[in-house]
Amino acid sequence: MSSPFANLPTGIDGSAWKRQALLTPVEMGRADSITIENGTPGYTLMLVAGEAVADAVCDRFETGTVAVLCGPGNNGGDGFVAAKILASRGWSVRLGLLGDRTELKGDAAQAAADWVAASSEETVEPLSPEILTDATVVIDAVFGAGLNRDPEGSAAETLSAIGNRPVVAVDVPSGLFGANGACNRDITPKAAVTVTFFRGKPGHKLLPGRVLCGDLSICDIGIDTTALNVIEPKLALNRPDLWASALPEESPFHHKYSRGYLMVAGGPEMIGAACLATRAAQRAGVGMVTVAAPLAQAPLYRLALQSAVVRGLKDTRGFLDCLEDARLTAALIGPGLGDEAAGSHERVLGVLRANIPAILDADALSIFADSPDSLFQHRAAPMLLTPHMGEFARLFPDLSTLDNKVEMARRAAERSGAVVLLKGYDTVIADPSGWAVVNDSAPPTLAVAGAGDVLAGLAAGLIAKGMPVFAAACAAAYLHGVAADRAGSGLIAEDLPDLLPEAIERSRIPRVR
Ligand SMILES: NC(=O)C1=CN([C@@H]2O[C@H](COP(=O)(O)OP(=O)(O)OC[C@H]3O[C@@H](n4cnc5c(N)ncnc54)[C@H](OP(=O)(O)O)[C@@H]3O)[C@@H](O)[C@H]2O)[C@@H](O)CC1
Ligand SMILES: Nc1ncnc2c1ncn2[C@@H]1O[C@H](COP(=O)(O)OP(=O)(O)O)[C@@H](O)[C@H]1O
Ligand SMILES: [K+]
Numbered sequence: 073m074s075s076p077f078a079n080l081p082t083g084i085d086g087s088a089w090k091r092q093a094l095l096t097p098v099e100m101g102r103a104d105s106i107t108i109e110n111g112t113p114g115y116t117l118m119l120v121a122g123e124a125v126a127d128a129v130c131d132r133f134e135t136g137t138v139a140v141l142c143g144p145g146n147n148g149g150d151g152f153v154a155a156k157i158l159a160s161r162g163w164s165v166r167l168g169l170l171g172d173r174t175e176l177k178g179d180a181a182q183a184a185a186d187w188v189a190a191s192s193e194e195t196v197e198p199l200s201p202e203i204l205t206d207a208t209v210v211i212d213a214v215f216g217a218g219l220n221r222d223p224e225g226s227a228a229e230t231l232s233a234i235g236n237r238p239v240v241a242v243d244v245p246s247g248l249f250g251a252n253g254a255c256n257r258d259i260t261p262k263a264a265v266t267v268t269f270f271r272g273k274p275g276h277k278l279l280p281g282r283v284l285c286g287d288l289s290i291c292d293i294g295i296d297t298t299a300l301n302v303i304e305p306k307l308a309l310n311r312p313d314l315w316a317s318a319l320p321e322e323s324p325f326h327h328k329y330s331r332g333y334l335m336v337a338g339g340p341e342m343i344g345a346a347c348l349a350t351r352a353a354q355r356a357g358v359g360m361v362t363v364a365a366p367l368a369q370a371p372l373y374r375l376a377l378q379s380a381v382v383r384g385l386k387d388t389r390g391f392l393d394c395l396e397d398a399r400l401t402a403a404l405i406g407p408g409l410g411d412e413a414a415g416s417h418e419r420v421l422g423v424l425r426a427n428i429p430a431i432l433d434a435d436a437l438s439i440f441a442d443s444p445d446s447l448f449q450h451r452a453a454p455m456l457l458t459p460h461m462g463e464f465a466r467l468f469p470d471l472s473t474l475d476n477k478v479e480m481a482r483r484a485a486e487r488s489g490a491v492v493l494l495k496g497y498d499t500v501i502a503d504p505s506g507w508a509v510v511n512d513s514a515p516p517t518l519a520v521a522g523a524g525d526v527l528a529g530l531a532a533g534l535i536a537k538g539m540p541v542f543a544a545a546c547a548a549a550y551l552h553g554v555a556a557d558r559a560g561s562g563l564i565a566e567d568l569p570d571l572l573p574e575a576i577e578r579s580r581i582p583r584v585r
Contacts, residue, residue, distance in 0.1 A: 076301035081503050083318030083543030090300045092308040094510065095271045097218035097250045099303050103270060106299040115179045117293050118146065121242075121269050122153020122183070124291040128240050128267045129158060129209055136208030137164040139237075141199060141230060142184075143214035143246065144171040149180030150242045151213025152187040159191065168203035169196050170214060170227050199226045201233035210234055212261055213242040217250025217273045223259055234261045241266040244275060245284045252476040253278030253498075260284055270295040274307060277510040278477055279498045307478055310501070310511040312579035315547045319580060320357065320537035329399045331359030332537035336529070337391070337405040337419060337436075338365035338373055338382075345408030345434070347376045348522050349529030351569040353404070354379065356533030356576070364394045388415030388422075395426045402429045402536035406436030406458075407525040424450040429535045432490075433458045433528035441466035448488045454541040455490035458528050464494055478508050493531070493545045495524060501549060503542045511546070513553025522565025527552045530572060551575040 077086035095103065108114050129138060140155040142148035148169065159165045167187070173196050176184050188196060197203060204210065212234075214227055223231060223246060231246055239261045244250055247260030250273035257280060266285040268276065275281040276288050308314060320332070334353050338346040350361050361380040365373045370384030385391050395403065403423045409416055420436045430453065437459050440447040444467045457467075465472035468484045477494060481502035485492040493501045497516060502508040531548035535541055555571035556563055 076304055079505065081507055081540065081542035083540040084314050084507070085317055088311070088313035089308050090297065092311050092314060093271050093300060093305040094274050094277060094307045094309055095303070095305050096274060096307075097216070099305050100217065100270065100273065102303050103295050103299040106302060107294065107296040110296050112294055112296070115182055117295070118149050118179045118183055119153055120293040121291070122150045123157055124269070124293065125150055125154040125211060125213070125240060125242050125267050126157035126161070128265050128289055129154070129211065130161060132240075132265065133209045133238065135162050137166065137206050138209045138211060139203045139207035140165060140167040140211045141203065141214050142167060142169045143227065144176065144180075145216065146178070146180050147213050147216035147242055147246075148176070149183040151211055152180070152183035154211055154213070154242070156187050156190050165195070166203050166207065167195055167197065168199035168230065170199040199230050201230050203230065204233055204237065207237055210237050210239045210261070211242065212239050212246050212263065214246035216243040217248075217268070217275060219244075219247065220249055220251070222256045223247050228259045231261055232259050239263045241285070243268050244273065244281070248275050248281040248284060250275040252478070253281030254475060255281050255284065257284070262286065265289055267291060269293045272309060274478055274510065277309060277498060277512050279496070282498060282512070306506050306508060308509050310509040310513070310546050310550050312550065314509065315543040316579055318539055318543040319547060319576065320534065320539055322357070326359065328359035331357065332533065333360040333362070333399050333401050334358050334532055334536040335362050335364055335394065335400050335403040336532070337403070337409060337423070338363045338369065339408040339410040339435070340366045340369055341410055342408030343369060343372050343376065344522060345525040347373065348525040348565055348569070349404055349407045349532065350377055350380050352526040352529030352572060353533030353536065355569040355572040356530050356537065358533045358536045362394065362397075364391050388418050391415070391419050392422045395422055400426070400428050401538070402431065402532055404431040404433070404528055404532035406433035407528055409435040411435050411439050420447070421450050424455065425452050427452045429454045429456070429541060431456045431458065431528055431532040431535060433524065434463065437463045438466050444468070448490070451489055455488070456493065456531060456535065456541050456545055457484075457488060457490045458493045458495065458524065458531065460495045460524060478502070478510065482506050482508055491541045491545050493549060495527070499549045501542065501545045507542065509546050511549040511553060513550050513557070515553065515557050517559070517561060517563045518553065518556040520563060520565055523552070523556070523568065526565055526568045547579070551579060554579070
């Protein structure tokens with residue numbers, strides 16, 4: 073058997089992957105079982121989990137009245153444990169249970185029995201909005217991350233009656249599906265803090281669920297970390313420790329061509345797009361960028377980009393000749409390419425055949441809506457596709473209706489043989505063998521024209537400097553978000569390139585959150 077995580081994409085650190093892993097509910101169940109098989113009783117885990125929830129309540133809120141909403145499974149069990157601890161710390165506790173206490177099983181039954189022994193049978197009330205009366209804080213322990221159908225009946229009624237009361241959610245706000253972040257927002261409460269155990273779950277980071285989690289607190293409850301070697305989770309949260317060791321280093325022995333030589337295809341109309349991409353690549357530290365521009369517009373590119381070499385090309389033949397330069401280390405095509413321009417298809421296919429890493433964005437993707445397979449068949453070297461959801465739906469219409477953004481990106485990567493970076497607030501990056509990350513560094517202010525061009529240029533720059541494609545795509549998404557955060561409100565895409573060097577340098581020291 074090969075060692076765990078041996079097949080991670082080049083440039084990705086295995087120990088960091090284990091730290092940042094996001095576990096599906098099924099994988100989390102396996103981690104629980106392995107820990108229990110290795111000798112830690114399930115009830116011990118539940119006691120630690122419940123205490124972490126009680127601590128989260130005490131850390132944030134003045135002692136008062138807490139409504140503890142308990143469900144019929146182990147999530148409810150954590151609620152009973154937290155209730156008992158909070159009562160012992162002077163809180164006034166009201167507890168509502170979905171279903172009958174006699175039907176509880178295993179650790180949850182034990183936790184309920186302990187609560188009743190410490191208080192009385194009458195302290196377990198039926199779950200209803202009435203429980204919320206006078207509550208200064210609500211503990212939501214109705215359903216955990218494994219939920220895959222909407223809450224109904226008194227669960228739905230009580231959860232939707234929480235309103236603006238502060239909520240501490242156990243594992244997930246109830247109603248949120250941990251596997252994919254789906255939730256009915258009329259029912260699922262918005263938590264101030266979500267206390268989850270061992271590792272985050274995809275639903276904590278994917279929309280729409282992510283916005284309901286509040287601060288995510290990931291607690292160590294004694295789950296055996298060696299379980300990760302068996303489970304080998306294929307999804308992680310995008311953090312610098314994953315890829316920092318693969319960031320290109322500068323060397324005194326380099327010259328401008330050997331520091332990365334990128335070709336950027338410029339189009340006839342949206343000149344700003346290729347300019348923004350070029351600037352981002354330059355700020356990522358490439359030594360040389362050649363912009364292959366239509367002859368008529370070349371002077372405009374030259375004015376906008378003094379430090380790039382602008383080649384004015386008469387026709388597609390000239391463009392293809394440009395790609396023959398053996399010193400090129402990557403090529404970017406798409407930003408501002410134009411969907412009508414003559415020869416666009418041939419130019420994209422030329423880039424793919426050039427046997428250097430290819431980065432395809434925007435129009436380079438959309439113009440293949442009728443024949444996506446021809447795009448995938450011509451790949452001669454590693455390829456990165458950076459679609460937003462609209463572009464994605466043109467290339468992968470059948471995948472765009474899946475209910476899980478991670479699966480969309482994974483299956484698109486598998487089909488295309490490319491690394492796929494599917495953009496948005498919850499950008500997902502997937503490689504063809506299924507490894508994937510979710511990025512959470514992008515502020516909503518990044519939703520601005522031209523930001524995608526900067527991202528494509530940044531990724532292209534890192535790739536041209538020799539960073540492996542998946543690692544570079546992860547780094548680019550993360551750093552793009554950090555730069556945007558730094559730019560603050562009123563961000564325009566032009567702000568971003570100049571903020572990249574600092575973001576890159578800061579990420580060289582891995583920051584584990
Ligand atoms: N050792 C461990 O494992 C540890 C686990 N821990 C804790 O366990 C939690 C996971 O526990 P869990 O697996 O019991 O899941 P949970 O969501 O509590 O209950 C599922 C129940 O709800 C029911 N149900 C589902 N949907 C429904 C609906 N719409 N409407 C009504 N009912 C519905 C479902 O019914 P069924 O689908 O079987 O019909 C089943 O009875 C996890 O979040 C963490 O907090 C910690 O203590 C640490 C140690
Ligand atoms: N709500 C959002 N929050 C954070 N980032 C976002 C949001 N919406 C879009 N983005 C990011 O903004 C960028 C927009 O890219 P794109 O749509 O290609 O724009 P353009 O083509 O104009 O450059 C992407 O990096 C995307 O991930
Ligand atoms: K919950």
